[in-house]
Amino acid sequence: MKNIPVVLMGCGGVGRQLLQHIVTCRSLHANQGIRLRVVGVCDSKSLVVAPDVFSMELSDNLLLEVCRVKLDSSSSLLTLNGECQVYSNPELTKKIIDIAALLGKSTGLALVDCSASSETIGVLNRVVDIGCCAVLANKKPLTCKMEDYDKLVSHPRFIRHESTVGAGLPVIATINRLLSSGDPVHRIIGSLSGTLGYVMSEVEDGKPFSQVVKSAKSLGYTEPDPRDDLSGMDVARKALILARLLGQRLNLDSIKIESLYPGEMGPGVMSVEEFLGGGVSLLDKDFQERVHKASSKGNVLRYVCVIEGSRCEVGIQELPKDSALGRLKGSDNVLEVYSRCYPEQPLVIQGAGAGNDTTATGVLADILDLQDLFP
């Protein structure tokens, strides 16, 4: 039985779902000859560790207890009972690096980042440097400054981050396959936000932008402040991850990002209530005109990322109605990849690109995909 020690950072929706999947898949993985041995779990404040990381693990009961405790996001892991050591914040990072140093050269370690923090890049880089593996659902360490990114991916086989783009959709794996086999990817265009995909296809059907934004919020498709989605920043992070995969050396601040609201309606200027109550409806007319203009040419508007040559842009594009992107309805993600092997008709990947279950499933597949690196 191959033993993969795991330390999880982040117990929000995705992290909790991952722990549940690990427990649920015990017998499936045993049939594959694999045991995922979770030796540590942390949130932003505290770290819970098995008493002996070489031979012990956090029990399935404890992992499920973590899930229950963290259902309330204000709860702390410090309240946990069970046979484990608990470290709080100043020691937390040091302790994870200690575990990596202990396990790195013998059994190996998979450090899994399901947080949404930009602070984890430091510990990730230290752990990768020691020779451990890293699996990320967190986009921020991959969209940090180029120098830190280079360190993070310095051993490309030791890092997986499928769930940072398109959740569980096989986006990163597919692009990596093409690149490794010498098929140069020359263009990627994708709709990588379920929220903005929904907004653009509803607007296309003639509904006012403001009404669509409000429905999206009430359906739970948006962040509590919908401007977090409408700013395009989340899509820009995904675009940057793809652009860097293709070898572009650029930072987040050099990506051209089109925001779907003007600066004078930003979070620093008006509250969410003011934005939804009044501001956003001022944008309806302009949207309607753009939709009509595109439609008169047989096109539709989509909020996409375009990566091509040294170009990396995020914003609204007019696209043919009968392309994979143009046909997109609802909240699915779609990615079109053009390469030597797919020159005119792209390789297309489509499906749900969000959701804790789908994202956590992608993380779990990534961990298992690293198995050949473990003794």
Place this chain on the structure above:
Amino acid sequence: MKNIPVVLMGCGGVGRQLLQHIVTCRSLHANQGIRLRVVGVCDSKSLVVAPDVFSMELSDNLLLEVCRVKLDSSSSLLTLNGECQVYSNPELTKKIIDIAALLGKSTGLALVDCSASSETIGVLNRVVDIGCCAVLANKKPLTCKMEDYDKLVSHPRFIRHESTVGAGLPVIATINRLLSSGDPVHRIIGSLSGTLGYVMSEVEDGKPFSQVVKSAKSLGYTEPDPRDDLSGMDVARKALILARLLGQRLNLDSIKIESLYPGEMGPGVMSVEEFLGGGVSLLDKDFQERVHKASSKGNVLRYVCVIEGSRCEVGIQELPKDSALGRLKGSDNVLEVYSRCYPEQPLVIQGAGAGNDTTATGVLADILDLQDLFP
């Protein structure tokens, strides 16, 4: 520099293209810290081997010479000049097994099957049993009887066969990712023949079946005898590979296969000329009626494989015009995968599913994907 010894079986279109890609990608792979060391190449009649498989390799010049010689499919590897040993048929299999036994326990070996032979299952199973890796573009070893299949996939991490379904499209890798992470795939439906995809979408546009078959042949989309495509047997092999991946235990002869021509027009009864000259046009009326009937319900006809529960079928299905399969035009492959994470809206993979370049690129990606198993 990691060294991956490779023996290639089959120097037809895909095999030749693979050798060319390997030579072309030398510096790319060197940057990744990888050297693909081709120690042997064989066709059905002869095997060319490096003088010392531990330390030597067939030179790039020799590999390109193999490509040139085999451009004429009747030419033999026996005509090659260069520093190599040549074995002819009765010794050929034994020699490959000897190489695997020599390299298996030390450096490892990737045995690559780009042939179209059903005879390679024996040597593949012996080589896998020794602990070597196998990469297949050849569908036949995976669609042999269940007992041999079980042996072939007994070490699942040591075998890759992405290019057996959808050429370079990430079909097998994606399904394996879902399965390994405990996301049960409950339904797959796909159009996995570029030829039949083309035929069905042209027939939908009102062209007579016989005319479409003749155009497909003249465009080079079909085998020399188009009935090889129209029989559905190639799609059935792909369906069987997917069904077995999902755990179905069945053989080729238990798959329900709809042939697009009746038995009385089969190759044993009439020649290709008779079929194209007269026989096939007798099928036009029936096709036209089926297309109209589907169209009147807002549906289109597609030649698909359906894998669901214990069901594995290959044939014409009526599908909604606005589904990923219904929208398919031309010779692209499309696969819809339904699972817990993709319950209503499937995960869709679409793109060119044939061609030597695309297929060989998929094989090369598979070889590189095995790299962590090599010392």
